[in-house]
Amino acid sequence: MWAALGVVGLLAGFSGGAAGAGFQLLEQNASGLGNAYAGTAAAAEDASTVFFNPAGMSALKGRDLAVSINAIRPSAKFSDRGSSTTGPVPLGSNPGGDAGDWSFAPALYYVHALSQDWTVGISVNAPFGLKTQYDPSWIGRFQAIKSELRTAAITPTLSYRINLSTSVGLGIRAQKAEAELTNATLAGIAQVEGDDWGYGVSLGLLHQPTPATRLGLAYQSQIEHKLEGDLRLAGTVTPVRAEVTLPDIVTFSIAHQLAPRWELLSDIAWTNWSKFKRLDIVRKSDGAIVSSTPENWEDSWRFALGVNYRYSQGWKLRAGVAYDQTPVRDDFRTARIPDERRFWVAIGVQYKPLPNSALDIGYAHLFVKDPSIHRTEPLAPAFTTMLRGEYDNKVDIVGVQLSHTF
Template identity: 45%
Template sequence: MSRFSSPLLVGILLSAQQLTGHAAGFALSEQSGSGMGNAYAGAAAVAEDASTIYFNPAGMTYIQGRQLVGALHTIKTSGDFDNQGSLAAAGRPLGSEGGDFGSWAFLPNLYYKQDLTEQLKFGIGIGTPFGLKTEYNRNWLGRFQAVKSELKTININPSLAWKVNDQWSLGVGISAMWAEAELTSAANLGLLGTTTVKNKGDDWGFGYNLGAIYQATPDTRFGVAYRSKVEQHLKGDVRSPFTLANGSPTQTLNTDISADLTLPETFSFSAFSHLNDQWELLTDITWTRWSQFKQLRIIRENGSNTTVGPTITEHWNNVFRYSVGLNYLYSDTIKLRTGLAYDDEAIDNEHRTARIPGNDRIWFSLGASWQYSPQTKLDIGYTHLFIKDARINDDQRPTRGLIAGKYEGSADILSLQFAYNF
């Protein structure tokens, strides 16, 4: 049996995320259609609809009666690698630059909130906090380090909120998260040629989230929110077709594997204020603890406890995300939104690998809300991500080659949301 530790899965997940509209690393911010138009500024304080269950469960005290919210986010990522001095693995041709390794993705959210008492509220949210996919051409020059990387997650988040008094609201939630990760790459077999290796595993992990909102004045409130880390132990297998030197038919190696995966904790501070009858201001700072990801290491679990492949030190950093948004109340039924955000990447240029080529990004967001009826509200949001070029100089010769060059990319996100009170 083989075992690969959390940083390897981090590589899988981040390479799947690095050119999409997300927080730093491989986290997904797309948990609300209404928040998209503000680049999720003020998310822990605004409490506009039941999607607050994810951002700050205390916000449920600001929502009247029962509410059902559904959202769908359509994401198109684009990414290209520009070769600037790469060298091939031993005995192998260099290969192409990989083509456009972005993709389309569709991320859903679903939330339900109801009153238990006048002060106590219950809600449940279902979303996708980590995920998406990237895939290089199979003959690209970095194929011995990465070809396809994919992550799927589902997070189920039941929550409670308590209105302490007219100023304070508190919230708590529990997260049950399913994750499935898949990693494929080429393997250099020397005189036997090359083969494809696919690692795949899944598991459930558990965590919690806490929140509080302080209503400082009738027009201004502040929110703080904490989401814990989620530890998972993925189990699956690794498969690799190969042909023996004696020319016998191709066989497939199938070995059970497991993987320890820790998803990082976050802490957010948000503010929301009615400036006047037409304008609202939203701000947010979110901290993510990426520094717990220290190295990429694969261990063989056959009793030998030996390392498979090189151990790569990752040097991840804790990062902040900053955002600011404005709402314009055009009429009693229409609200227009805009927002800007800056995401700091967790990885320095000197430690970037082909599986982790992300970089700092800027969000520019627009959106609108339409109160179609007293019970029904529709939201639309759009974001374009400007992603800073990411340089790489990762030397894993002789077996995996040298990857040297620059990544360029961008992302576009369109979100639609429906909210119904009953």
């Protein structure tokens, strides 16, 4: 357990760069990346089912290990369309460069069958993450410079096979969150940092109505984080706190064997982003709000379709597409999260050098609708900044995974 907690700390330093809607990290394995994460709650192909649907552990035999890492490269380039200020400090014309950069999402999964019906497992991964960073002198510096959220979670799980066709699963998640926000003020650069541990559950159901079809239903509960840390500005340090609720997620998946070589996967997921109403930074000493940002996000849906082709005993080819709604409303979009809906196109390949070992490689490109922003921020009496423009966004993801059955 202590070794796993050490890995959690390491993962918290890696995670960032959301590729899912909002700041969700879908990239929790590489075997699913090639299918655009279609069928995640029903595939139960390797030990990563611990995260996607703990009931799927009952479909595995013996002891299974999966280790994966996804490299995520978001790109967000701003073009000004008439930003302005009412204050004495000119905004300039620097568009901020590319606010996206490479980040990495590693994950570790292990499954152990205790008996014919009972199976235990554990996952260590980073379910949420975000990082945007602009040039410090960019035109929108009074609204955002750096925004980063890192999470790392450890989830012990248990599954029970009710009968030959139905299994259920349960996981208890402990999740660490770390956040950093910076922006310019009239007194200099303000930096807020905070961290917290939060706790939640995951539930799963796997049902196989026919030998060729599996149905999966998975639920991940919301996790409330009460971040505590410091606000640093002009040489002073002020203890502050902020509450952030990471949403619950419901996923329904189908995996169907169309023919001996062909498998069809589908996925529909709902994420309860409407919990994210506003982000308040509160001074701990007296409860005064030092910064408040209305968010007013909406619930989002994701739809995915994938296919696998078994070329030979050693090779499997994957492909998938997905449509991912954004929870961000146009009139509340911020420079910290310039999110919009996206369309996934993914491919992947699996190579099995041995019957009990597999290497997966996946790639996905996300076509992101160009988001617009028109946001006014008050900084002081009679001093406001208005950021107005458009973004050119895209995301590329490359993943590698090693799986082994003992």
